[in-house]
Amino acid sequence: MKNFISVNDVSNVTDWVHQAIRVKQDPFAQQHIGRNKTLGLLFLNPSLRTRMSMQKAALNLGMHVMVMNLYHDGWMIEFEDGSVMNQNTQEHIREAAAVISQYCDIVGIRTFPTLEDREKDYADKVIRQFIAHASVPVISLESAILHPLQSFADAITIREHQKKDKPKVVLSWAPHPRALPQAVANSFVEWMAHMDVELVVTNPERFDLAPRFSDQATVVHNQQEAFEDADFIYAKNWSSYEEYGRKAHGLEHWIIDESKMSITNNAYFMHCLPVRRNVVVTDGVIEGPESLVIKQAKNREFAAQTVLINLLENEG
Amino acid sequence: MKNFISVNDVSNVTDWVHQAIRVKQDPFAQQHIGRNKTLGLLFLNPSLRTRMSMQKAALNLGMHVMVMNLYHDGWMIEFEDGSVMNQNTQEHIREAAAVISQYCDIVGIRTFPTLEDREKDYADKVIRQFIAHASVPVISLESAILHPLQSFADAITIREHQKKDKPKVVLSWAPHPRALPQAVANSFVEWMAHMDVELVVTNPERFDLAPRFSDQATVVHNQQEAFEDADFIYAKNWSSYEEYGRKAHGLEHWIIDESKMSITNNAYFMHCLPVRRNVVVTDGVIEGPESLVIKQAKNREFAAQTVLINLLENEG
Amino acid sequence: MKNFISVNDVSNVTDWVHQAIRVKQDPFAQQHIGRNKTLGLLFLNPSLRTRMSMQKAALNLGMHVMVMNLYHDGWMIEFEDGSVMNQNTQEHIREAAAVISQYCDIVGIRTFPTLEDREKDYADKVIRQFIAHASVPVISLESAILHPLQSFADAITIREHQKKDKPKVVLSWAPHPRALPQAVANSFVEWMAHMDVELVVTNPERFDLAPRFSDQATVVHNQQEAFEDADFIYAKNWSSYEEYGRKAHGLEHWIIDESKMSITNNAYFMHCLPVRRNVVVTDGVIEGPESLVIKQAKNREFAAQTVLINLLENEG
Numbered sequence: 001m002k003n004f005i006s007v008n009d010v011s012n013v014t015d016w017v018h019q020a021i022r023v024k025q026d027p028f029a030q031q032h033i034g035r036n037k038t039l040g041l042l043f044l045n046p047s048l049r050t051r052m053s054m055q056k057a058a059l060n061l062g063m064h065v066m067v068m069n070l071y072h073d074g075w076m077i078e079f080e081d082g083s084v085m086n087q088n089t090q091e092h093i094r095e096a097a098a099v100i101s102q103y104c105d106i107v108g109i110r111t112f113p114t115l116e117d118r119e120k121d122y123a124d125k126v127i128r129q130f131i132a133h134a135s136v137p138v139i140s141l142e143s144a145i146l147h148p149l150q151s152f153a154d155a156i157t158i159r160e161h162q163k164k165d166k167p168k169v170v171l172s173w174a175p176h177p178r179a180l181p182q183a184v185a186n187s188f189v190e191w192m193a194h195m196d197v198e199l200v201v202t203n204p205e206r207f208d209l210a211p212r213f214s215d216q217a218t219v220v221h222n223q224q225e226a227f228e229d230a231d232f233i234y235a236k237n238w239s240s241y242e243e244y245g246r247k248a249h250g251l252e253h254w255i256i257d258e259s260k261m262s263i264t265n266n267a268y269f270m271h272c273l274p275v276r277r278n279v280v281v282t283d284g285v286i287e288g289p290e291s292l293v294i295k296q297a298k299n300r301e302f303a304a305q306t307v308l309i310n311l312l313e314n315e316g
Numbered sequence: 317m318k319n320f321i322s323v324n325d326v327s328n329v330t331d332w333v334h335q336a337i338r339v340k341q342d343p344f345a346q347q348h349i350g351r352n353k354t355l356g357l358l359f360l361n362p363s364l365r366t367r368m369s370m371q372k373a374a375l376n377l378g379m380h381v382m383v384m385n386l387y388h389d390g391w392m393i394e395f396e397d398g399s400v401m402n403q404n405t406q407e408h409i410r411e412a413a414a415v416i417s418q419y420c421d422i423v424g425i426r427t428f429p430t431l432e433d434r435e436k437d438y439a440d441k442v443i444r445q446f447i448a449h450a451s452v453p454v455i456s457l458e459s460a461i462l463h464p465l466q467s468f469a470d471a472i473t474i475r476e477h478q479k480k481d482k483p484k485v486v487l488s489w490a491p492h493p494r495a496l497p498q499a500v501a502n503s504f505v506e507w508m509a510h511m512d513v514e515l516v517v518t519n520p521e522r523f524d525l526a527p528r529f530s531d532q533a534t535v536v537h538n539q540q541e542a543f544e545d546a547d548f549i550y551a552k553n554w555s556s557y558e559e560y561g562r563k564a565h566g567l568e569h570w571i572i573d574e575s576k577m578s579i580t581n582n583a584y585f586m587h588c589l590p591v592r593r594n595v596v597v598t599d600g601v602i603e604g605p606e607s608l609v610i611k612q613a614k615n616r617e618f619a620a621q622t623v624l625i626n627l628l629e630n631e632g
Numbered sequence: 633m634k635n636f637i638s639v640n641d642v643s644n645v646t647d648w649v650h651q652a653i654r655v656k657q658d659p660f661a662q663q664h665i666g667r668n669k670t671l672g673l674l675f676l677n678p679s680l681r682t683r684m685s686m687q688k689a690a691l692n693l694g695m696h697v698m699v700m701n702l703y704h705d706g707w708m709i710e711f712e713d714g715s716v717m718n719q720n721t722q723e724h725i726r727e728a729a730a731v732i733s734q735y736c737d738i739v740g741i742r743t744f745p746t747l748e749d750r751e752k753d754y755a756d757k758v759i760r761q762f763i764a765h766a767s768v769p770v771i772s773l774e775s776a777i778l779h780p781l782q783s784f785a786d787a788i789t790i791r792e793h794q795k796k797d798k799p800k801v802v803l804s805w806a807p808h809p810r811a812l813p814q815a816v817a818n819s820f821v822e823w824m825a826h827m828d829v830e831l832v833v834t835n836p837e838r839f840d841l842a843p844r845f846s847d848q849a850t851v852v853h854n855q856q857e858a859f860e861d862a863d864f865i866y867a868k869n870w871s872s873y874e875e876y877g878r879k880a881h882g883l884e885h886w887i888i889d890e891s892k893m894s895i896t897n898n899a900y901f902m903h904c905l906p907v908r909r910n911v912v913v914t915d916g917v918i919e920g921p922e923s924l925v926i927k928q929a930k931n932r933e934f935a936a937q938t939v940l941i942n943l944l945e946n947e948g
Contacts, residue, residue, distance in 0.1 A: 053419055070680075610734070
């Protein structure tokens with residue numbers, strides 16, 4: 001494995017999930033792996049879980065960590081090749097990626113989509129350009145279209161809690177006051193396709209994910225129907241792919257509440273966080289005994305640590 | 317001790333002051349205590365001394381540190397239970413505190429008061445909500461109404477410099493161009509009440525501290541009278557508690573200058589910093605031989621380290 | 633050596649360059665030197681290379697690092713003595729420098745010039761005031777007029793690549809859409825004067841460096857003439873010293889391109905980065921086989937590490 005930007009960088013999802021569960025049992029067991037290794041974390045957008053869990057994972061392995069809010073602490077980056085840089089951008093990704101690579105053994109980078117230019121966002125240009133010009137492994141801390149560290153943590157959490165083989169896992173669209181990326185949803189579908197689960201995605205008409213993702217699941221536009229017999233409900237808002245970046249109006253009834261959860265097979269509730277309470281999900285559901293949201297966040301640490309281990313061992 | 321948010325979390329102030337003085341003599345002596353322990357520091361407001369001294373104290377003990385400007389690096393936090401989060405806040409304190417707790421062994425948090433809503437500020441809701449939903453010990457890096465790390469450092473500094481039993485310690489209000497919190501003053505009174513000192517607070521009429529604090533000291537509205545025979549002058553501005561958050565006008569003559577210091581018993585001068593020179597205190601006083609402000613700041617490190625030691629040992 | 637703010641703090645440039653090259657061969661060989669030592673890094677302005685290379689260098693030596701964006705994370709600093717601080721500044725450099733010194737074994741500070749007040753900028757007041765009130769060694773992470781860490785890395789890079797004794801090194805002014813500091817250029821001249829090179833500075837009329845720097849080189853206003861037989865071309869924009877802070881207009885033809893490079897003795901191309909492509913230098917030159925810009929940036933780490941070693945060893 002050279003980089004970690006999607007499930008396609010993982011040799012075997014089941015093996016990785018088992019490895020992460022072992023790491024969780026004794027997080028400090030492999031501190032020799034990270035000795036004299038440095039992880040650089042570059043944030044172009046806000047982050048709480050990713051920022052802290054990635055740092056903690058690296059520290060568990062004896063690594064050093066350097067964190068930068070790239071645009072705020074450093075310079076505005078140009079991603080277009082051949083551009084005449086006489087405007088706002090101050091440094092080209094070609095130099096930035098090459099230079100940062102030299103100070104780090106692994107680099108993580110987070111970027112959000114524009115939600116304006118679908119083609120550009122779905123080319124995942126920022127992270128791909130970074131990789132193209134970096135000389136060390138790159139970890140996606142969430143890209144314009146994927147959030148593999150989140151999905152890996154979700155896979156671990158489902159594996160830990162599933163009560164039967166091939167559980168029914170439902171990814172449900174939920175309301176949100178702002179236009180949000182599709183990254184968490186895209187990634188979740190992609191990872192679940194490598195798990196032994198029955199995956200259903202439910203969302204309003206015109207909020208289908210990009211075909212390359214929606215094709216990997218059963219899509220049901222009737223939320224109630226989708227929830228029947230579900231073992232896991234994973235809630236997440238995303239803006240429209242079809243009418244790119246459009247946020248929903250008048251779909252507040254897609255909120256995940258107790259009555260909908262009662263249709264399920266006493267399903268666990270999942271969300272990547274941060275979550276807007278009483279918009280995406282009711283207080284009752286997120287605080288209920290079946291809510292896994294805090295445990296998911298804890299598993300971010302072990303997902304991150306497993307990725308670091310695999311990148312460091314590969315490198316040696 | 318589960319948390320450190322006020323003097324009431326300290327079993328015995330005298331013992332802790334002595335412990336801090338021992339820590340200061342050999343700060344690196346207990347590096348095993350912090351091994352594989354991580355301190356999270358969350359700033360909702362600016363900080364220099366607290367930010368650096370807390371990090372340094374943790375590093376002295378072999379801990380790792382993760383620092384976040386929470387709102388800037390992460391998300392806007394909702395503190396109201398039951399709210400429908402369709403406005404500006406992005407994550408509820410219930411999730412944020414629970415999640416952050418999982419990546420840290422101890423969490424410090426700094427927040428300032430609104431200075432607009434007295435009831436809310438004095439309920440110290442931000443830090444209390446954080447504690448309510450955290451699963452690890454919480455350290456106040458200054459809350460809406462208290463700054464116990466500062467007062468602990470002040471107690472150490474007074475203990476190191478007092479020339480007689482039961483010195484006269486005067487907390488004097490001083491001018492400032494902005495409306496400031498009452499936290500340092502409140503906390504100072506609270507800690508001094510556990511020391512063997514004669515505590516006098518002097519402030520203009522209508523600038524009395526909240527009764528629960530002013531009741532623990534002799535309050536004198538005549539600054540000159542208060543300064544007589546003083547062994548320590550502690551200068552600090554605070555906005556009005558009575559007319560909540562109001563800043564003073566026409567009280568520039570409350571500045572601490574050489575002529576006022578000459579009334580004292582050759583008193584030491586103290587201030588928590590940052591300080592506005594020639595507004596709060598003259599250059600002559602703050603640079604004079606009796607000024608302890610730099611030494612106070614140094615003791616922030618050992619106050620912080622002593623708090624960490626007690627929290628870590630308690631946990632074990 | 634007490635501080636590192638200019639080449640004058642270096643006992644022997646040649647020895648230091650050789651030491652840096654040895655450090656580069658085994659960066660982790662001296663980890664005992666930094667044990668229990670803390671480096672504080674204070675940024676008043678943006679930084680990428682300096683921020684990361686300085687951290688990495690300290691970590692290589694086993695030091696701890698604390699990083700602050702001073703004005704953003706902390707307080708606005710007053711540098712004028714005697715001022716009545718009732719305006720925007722919140723803490724005087726006298727307290728800030730003294731306090732920060734107490735938490736750190738070495739402090740680095742970065743500041744940019746105003747480009748408005750030449751006398752003030754060239755007095756290098758920010759860093760000199762910091763040093764005056766600090767109690768530990770201070771490293772310039774770029775001051776208003778000098779950037780010695782950059783020039784030290786440049787000297788290493790030239791030493792590594794020179795193909796003959798006394799190579800011809802040409803510092804060429806280049807276009808830029810904004811008014812930039814003269815620090816990198818000033819410093820480069822100052823360091824090259826201690827190297828066995830033939831130094832030529834070429835810049836448009838009215839863009840001569842300050843006499844104290846331009847006097848240390850041959851100044852040629854004809855760029856083509858300067859480039860003849862050059863072994864190294866070092867490109868950099870700076871605003872006018874003469875008409876202080878003025879940026880150039882109509883000088884886009886000073887860009888470093890392939891045709892100009894063809895005049896040289898197959899010269900290496902150097903730039904401190906960040907660089908505006910196709911304004912300062914063409915894509916073809918910066919990506920060409922003679923471009924050293926990425927290697928220069930790598931040498932920032934070993935320049936920084938050598939400075940830290942010398943400061944730490946001196947201290948002991």
